[in-house]
Structure formats: structure tokens, C-alpha cells
Amino acid sequence: MKYAAAIVCGAFAVALVWEGIGHFQLFGTTWPALSSVLRYLFAPEHRELLGVALARTGSEAVAGLIAGSAVAIGLASLSVLLPAAAPGLAALASIVNGIPIIAVAGVCVLTLPRDATPVVVAALAVSFIVFVAGSAALATASAAHRDLFAVLGASRFTTFARLDVPGAVPALLDAVRSAAPAAVVGAIVGEWFASEHGLGPLLVAAMQNYAIDQLWAVALAGTCLSIALYGVLGAAQFAAAARLD
Amino acid sequence: MRGLRVSFALDRERSVTALEGVDLDVAAGSFLSIIGPSGCGKSTLLRVIAGLTDPSAGSVTVGEDSPHALVARHKLGIAFQDHALLPWLTVSENVALPFRIAGAAVDGARIAELLALVGMAEFAHARPRQLSGGMRQRVAIARALVLRPRILLLDEPFGALDAVTRRQLNIELQRIWSTQRITTVLVTHSIDEAVFLGDRVVVMSPRPGRIRRDEGIPFARPRDRTLLSDPAFHALTDELARALDEVTPP
Numbered sequence: 001m002k003y004a005a006a007i008v009c010g011a012f013a014v015a016l017v018w019e020g021i022g023h024f025q026l027f028g029t030t031w032p033a034l035s036s037v038l039r040y041l042f043a044p045e046h047r048e049l050l051g052v053a054l055a056r057t058g059s060e061a062v063a064g065l066i067a068g069s070a071v072a073i074g075l076a077s078l079s080v081l082l083p084a085a086a087p088g089l090a091a092l093a094s095i096v097n098g099i100p101i102i103a104v105a106g107v108c109v110l111t112l113p114r115d116a117t118p119v120v121v122a123a124l125a126v127s128f129i130v131f132v133a134g135s136a137a138l139a140t141a142s143a144a145h146r147d148l149f150a151v152l153g154a155s156r157f158t159t160f161a162r163l164d165v166p167g168a169v170p171a172l173l174d175a176v177r178s179a180a181p182a183a184v185v186g187a188i189v190g191e192w193f194a195s196e197h198g199l200g201p202l203l204v205a206a207m208q209n210y211a212i213d214q215l216w217a218v219a220l221a222g223t224c225l226s227i228a229l230y231g232v233l234g235a236a237q238f239a240a241a242a243r244l245d
Numbered sequence: 246m247r248g249l250r251v252s253f254a255l256d257r258e259r260s261v262t263a264l265e266g267v268d269l270d271v272a273a274g275s276f277l278s279i280i281g282p283s284g285c286g287k288s289t290l291l292r293v294i295a296g297l298t299d300p301s302a303g304s305v306t307v308g309e310d311s312p313h314a315l316v317a318r319h320k321l322g323i324a325f326q327d328h329a330l331l332p333w334l335t336v337s338e339n340v341a342l343p344f345r346i347a348g349a350a351v352d353g354a355r356i357a358e359l360l361a362l363v364g365m366a367e368f369a370h371a372r373p374r375q376l377s378g379g380m381r382q383r384v385a386i387a388r389a390l391v392l393r394p395r396i397l398l399l400d401e402p403f404g405a406l407d408a409v410t411r412r413q414l415n416i417e418l419q420r421i422w423s424t425q426r427i428t429t430v431l432v433t434h435s436i437d438e439a440v441f442l443g444d445r446v447v448v449m450s451p452r453p454g455r456i457r458r459d460e461g462i463p464f465a466r467p468r469d470r471t472l473l474s475d476p477a478f479h480a481l482t483d484e485l486a487r488a489l490d491e492v493t494p495p
Contacts, residue, residue: 144329145329148323243332
């Protein structure tokens with residue numbers, strides 16, 4: 001309850017500062033007041049356009065988050081089951097992470113169907129975060145539990161399936177939650193390069209047309225999408241952690 | 246076990262010897278208690294029997310089998326100070342875990358029998374977080390017994406419990422053990438516990454860990470709480486306490 005109150009107070013403070021800066025044009029005319037951005041966001045003539053774009057980007061981000069997380073958790077699992085492969089997989093993940101996402105998006109445009117680009121870029125954007133956090137999550141079993149499984153004659157796969165994975169569920173959900181904002185960024189960058197739908201093209205159009213309120217409204221919608229994804233996964237992680245308490 | 250030595254490398258040049266020249270026989274169906282000051286290697290000894298630590302020299306056999314062979318046949322039971330119950334499983338599912346790890350069909354009747362034996366039948370569907378420390382250890386002991394192990398290893402199973410619960414569980418463990426008669430090795434800091442439960446008590450000295458005394462316990466079974474106030478029991482525990490004092494470094 002205290003936590004929720006702190007979040008509400010923090011959000012209110014940010015809104016107040018934003019409104020003040022915009023209202024008094026402290027940073028010039030390109031920083032509009034929050035009320036002006038909200039008016040744009042909820043105006044009947046914009047609502048549908050933004051709603052459709054938000055749904056599109058949201059579905060691409062979620063698809064990318066699921067696909068990227070699945071691949072990353074799969075690779076992290078492989079590191080546990082085949083320890084000899086772990087250093088190679090970690091190096092591969094680092095190299096993939098080292099490629100700038102802009103470059104990845106450019107390559108995707110050339111090599112993939114255009115509609116697939118946002119999902120693939122979102123998946124790549126989350127994969128490293130989930131791989132690193134997922135590898136740590138799968139190694140969280142206590143020494144006593146590991147000793148118990150060893151004494152009971154458990155194979156590596158049985159230990160993985162019956163100890164490592166169930167014990168890692170909260171931390172794995174935490175990893176996916178941490179990666180959720182990256183999925184939204186990845187989807188928007190992917191759209192920017194390869195799509196005519198979603199928040200990405202709206203951002204480009206707003207910048208090219210100097211549509212300040214639209215630019216901020218789209219940015220705010222993207223931020224709300226990130227926070228919503230983060231919140232939903234946070235609730236799932238909380239429920240899973242309570243089960244292991 | 247014969248000529249057992251266990252050394253751990255500290256770095257490239259230095260090593261520490263945890264156990265040295267340990268010879269020990271445990272008769273089938275008997276209960277051996279091991280006591281000694283901290284750092285005497287008694288837990289290391291248990292880990293060697295469990296196949297968790299390989300000896301640097303010497304050998305351990307349980308019947309005709311090495312510890313690793315016994316582990317591979319799922320015939321070793323163990324309970325630690327940390328109950329090591331899986332928090333996402335119920336009591337009954339935790340006791341069933343050894344069956345699942347062994348790839349065997351879960352014997353519901355055996356689980357029910359053991360939960361009744363340890364007094365946890367009515368908590369079969371509870372989760373570990375809903376149980377007290379003593380109840381969790383009862384479940385851990387049921388889990389250790391469920392596959393009818395050839396040898397049962399107990400590493401301070403009640404070490405984290407309060408004195409009253411610990412005494413109660415020792416009486417319970419004595420009763421449970423008397424119905425199963427599984428060859429058992431208990432490591433403990435408590436002399437009372439070692440004498441009350443054991444057919445023999447071995448006293449170990451530290452740095453490196455060696456066996457300094459091997460004492461037969463003359464009290465008949467079944468034993469109950471009256472033994473704990475018997476003068477002969479106290480005379481023996483006092484004597485072992487003196488032996489322990491002699492081997493404990495200042």
C-alpha cells in the first residue's frame with residue numbers, strides 16, 4: 001500500500017513538474033505542457049489513430065518479448081545442461097548484444113518480411129537481458145538442495161527440471177519484466193525502419209512535420225505501454241515469488 | 246571405511262587435511278553417532294559416505310558398494326540441518342520426490358505410512374512455509390526413509406531447533422528408527438543426542454580429523470524419555486564430555 005502511494009505521489013510530482021515546464025515554456029516551445037499533450041492524446045480525432053498504433057506496437061513488443069525470452073531462456077538452459085557450451089553461448093550473447101540495434105534493424109529490413117522486423121528487433125533487444133538474468137536465475141538453488149539431489153541420485157536433467165527451473169520461475173519472470181521496456185523500444189525502432197503501422201511511423205511523421213504535441217503524445221503512449229508491461233509482469237513475478245516463500 | 250584421508254587444496258601450494266587415517270566399521274542395522282568439536286571433519290566424513298566428497302586416500306564401502314554406486318541405485322537417505330524441502334511442493338509431494346528422481350512409480354501407501362510414522366499425516370497437503378521448524382525436519386526424515394535406503398545419514402538434523410523441540414524429536418527419531426532399523430550415521434554437536442540415539446558414539450578430534458574414542462552405548466532399546474534422567478546416562482554423557490574437552494583445542 002505504501003509502495004503504491006509512493007508511486008502515485010512520484011507520478012503526480014513528475015506530472016506537476018512537466019506541466020510547469022511546459023506552461024511557462026522554461027525549455028522553449030518544443031516542450032509542451034502535459035495538459036496540452038493529454039488533450040491531443042484524448043481528442044476524438046486522434047484517439048483511434050493512436051489506439052490502433054498503440055495496439056500494433058504493443059502486440060509486436062509482446063510477441064518480441066515472448067520470442068526473445070524463449071530463445072534466451074532456452075540458451076541459458078543449454079548452458080546449465082551442457083556446461084562445456086556455457087562460455088561459448090555467453091560470448092555469442094555478448095557479441096549479439098554488441099551490435100547496435102539500429103544496425104540490426106537495417107539488416108532485418110533487407111533480409112526479413114517488413115512486418116516481421118519490429119518483432120525480430122524487439123526479440124533481439126530483450127534476448128541479452130533475459131539470457132544474463134536467466135542464467136543467474138537458473139543457478140539460484142541452494143547448496144543444500146543441490147546436495148540433496150546429488151545424494152538422491154538425480155541426473156543433471158532431473159536436477160534441472162525438478163530443482164533449477166521451478167526455483168528460478170520468479171527470477172525468470174523478473175528477467176522478462178526487466179526486459180519489457182527494451183521490447184517496446186525494439187518494436188518502435190523496428191517500425192521506424194520497416195513498417196507503416198504502429199508508434200514508430202507516427203513518431204517519424206511528428207518529427208518531420210514539427211507536430212510537437214503529437215510527438216510527445218506518441219512518446220507518452222510508448223512510455224505507458226512499457227510501464228503497463230512492466231506492471232503486469234511484476235504482478236506475475238510477485239505471485240510466483242510468494243509461492244516459493 | 247579404511248585409511249580415509251581427505252585434503253582440500255587452499256591454493257597451488259597449500260592444502261588442508263580435514264580427515265586423516267580414519268578407519269571405521271558400522272554394523273548393518275546399527276546406529277552410529279559421531280561427535281566432535283567444530284572443524285573436526287565429522288560433516289566431511291558424512292559427505293564422503295554420501296558420495297558428495299571424494300576421499301584423497303582410502304576407501305568407503307557400504308556393503309559391497311561404493312557411495313557412488315549406492316547413489317546411482319537411489320539407496321542412500323540423508324537429512325541435513327537445512328531441511329531442504331522444496332517450497333513449491335506440498336509435504337506429500339516432497340516425500341514423493343525421491344521416487345520421482347529415481348524414475349520409479351510413486352508409492353502412495355509408503356508415503357502415507359511414513360507421514361503417519363513421523364506424525365505428519367494431517368499435514369500431507371500443507372506447504373513447507375506453513376510448518377514449524379520441527380515439522381519440516383519430520384518431513385525431511387520421512388523423505389530420507391521413503392526409498393528404504395541401505396544407509397541413512399543425518400547431519401545435525403535438529404541442530405537449528407530449540408532445546409525442547411530437539412529433545413522431543415530425538416525421542417520421536419528413536420521411535421521411528423526402532424521401527425525401520427536402517428543402518429544410520431548421525432553427526433551432532435549434542436552429546437545427549439548422540440548417546441540417546443546411538444548404539445556407538447565416536448569422538449573425533451580436529452586438525453586433522455581423527456577418531457579418538459569409540460564408545461559402545463549399553464542402554465537397551467526401545468529407549469524413552471526416562472533414559473534422559475537415568476544416572477547411568479548422565480555418567481556416560483559426562484565421561485564423553487570430558488573426552489570431548491580433551492580433544493578440543495583451547
